[in-house]
Amino acid sequence: MKTLNHAQNAANFNKDEKRVDWHDETLWWIRQKRDKSAFQIPEWESLRDAASAIKANTLSNLHQYLIEFEKNALANGVKIHWARDAKEHNDIVYGLLKEKGIDKMVKSKSMLTEECHLNEYLERKGIEVIDSDLGERIVQLAKEPPSHIVLPCIHKKKEEIGELFHEHLGTPAGNADPQVLTEAARIHLRETFLTRKAALTGVNFAVAETGEIVICTNEGNADMGAHLADLHIACMGIEKLVPSRAHLAVFLRLLARSATGQPITTYSSHFAKPRAGKELHIVLVDNGRTRQLGRAEFRNSLKCIRCGACMNTCPVYRRSGGHSYHNAIAGPIGAILAPNLAMKEYADLPFASTLCGSCSNVCPVKIDIHDQLYKWRQVLVKEGHTTTAKQLAMQTMATTLSSPTLFKIAGKTARVTLKYAPFMVNNKFNAWYLQRDMPKVPKSSFSEWYQTNRKQNEQ
Amino acid sequence: MSSRDQILTAVKANQPPLMTLPALDSFFESPKNELIIKFTQVLSSIGGSVIEVEDETEIGAFIREHYPLANIRAISPLANMQGIADRYEAENNPHKLENVELAILPAHFAVAENGACWLSETLLAERVLPFITQHLILVVNKNDILPTMHEAYQKISDETYGYGTFIAGPSKTADIEQSLVLGAHGARSLLVFLV
């Protein structure tokens, strides 16, 4: 089956206008919480600068930091694995479980394992995986991928969750009270934590200086899983490193405030050594990251700390939903990470943006997200990964913008067209128009207006 | 070539010229005296409670009054909580903590800006204890409240631990339509005593 592109998915999502409004408003509310929280820290902008600079240093010295991290982690009694791609990552995880004869595993949030499609892979091998983050458990029961990196089921209404829980966890039919549903999940997952011998977690930060990893959750699910299991597997992209503990201060101050407006997540747990007699394995994954490191224009995307702020603020994300991006990571950051993984498959994503720049304004590590989206468009057109219509439009625009005369003529033509023949623009070949009402036509352009008014002023 | 070497070679080939690390000195705050107020405000705003006491006997009295100790399993490694809570000898069997209702633990220090308390493994009978218990009480010295995370990491910069965690409030989730619910998978409540 051909996967639908972002525009087609977004069109489907937009069929239910009320729901779109609700989705939009919920995310905007979270964006506002982020603002309130950020405004309370006078040094917020300096913190963002520092975070960006720390990550720039990390990426420029990643080779050394990875070696240092490995050395220190090994000295702590941690086992280290390296995976070039998703398949190798999945094989390593499966190998560890198989070696111990484990066929049931509890997992806490890890976007990397979504990127690698680990759950599907393990299920095919006969391993049962239970996601323990409440939002992730909900989408798992619904057989859907998460639609947001921090809020996996942000697209779901509580009534739908009530139905799912009624079917799978036996909650009373028709009960959609978040308190009741959360309690049901708590009881169900407690049983899971207590009976699993293996726990897999993601990693928020890894410290080169000490070989420890930091995992942040509000629910406490990563800790419940890891501390009750014999085998803890932590999976991370190689870009998760920070040089030393002192740098964690900067990132922990920014992460939760940017994500949900909380001053910090409830738990920020530092794992340096395995428990006595137990095992801690860390899988370091490349899967395209070294390639992105080599692309000077897109390298900064590797600074991402997965806070989700760029999604919450994005007008396109808010009104098209996470699933429309058909990638593990949605939103503006997903749209610059995905084409690196498979250029052709994700060629539509950098176009799913208005380039308004709101994402870059909120990003705690100051990634130039909207510039990178723009740069991807150039690359994708050049490499022939866009439709002819889009290519023609982009070429016309490039020629027009580079020539003042053509620009003036084009503007005049457009104003005349919009006024007398709106169907020329408002036709089904113009994808931009489908969900929009075209603006009222100004009588004159800015430069025409300026000329007239300047003359008047000079008189 | 092993995957490790392939990845490291690719990293080395693709990483840009060295960029310098920024100085973080400007983020350290000059000592303040409203730290108790700030800590109390922030922790209360994220669902925790704070009580200032004169000495540890007050803590004992409060717990006796507010928790049905006769009917629940309470655990504490603190010497002066004996009589209220059982001392738990680490047996490397965390599953035995399944039915703990109340855990009373000391914390090394607290952080005013975000309401977090730092506990490293030396203070925990079992790593899972502060998570698996239904309710959690932490005891922190009033003089050990630091302004921000910068001071916090400075304090533990040379420390060696197998595990350590910042705990800020009770376990929570807002995954269902952004409605905040306390008591996701970890402790349902958090009470911090400042001594």
Ligand code: SF4
């Ligand atoms: S790109 Fe920036 S704003 Fe978006 S998730 Fe990553 S760190 Fe957060």
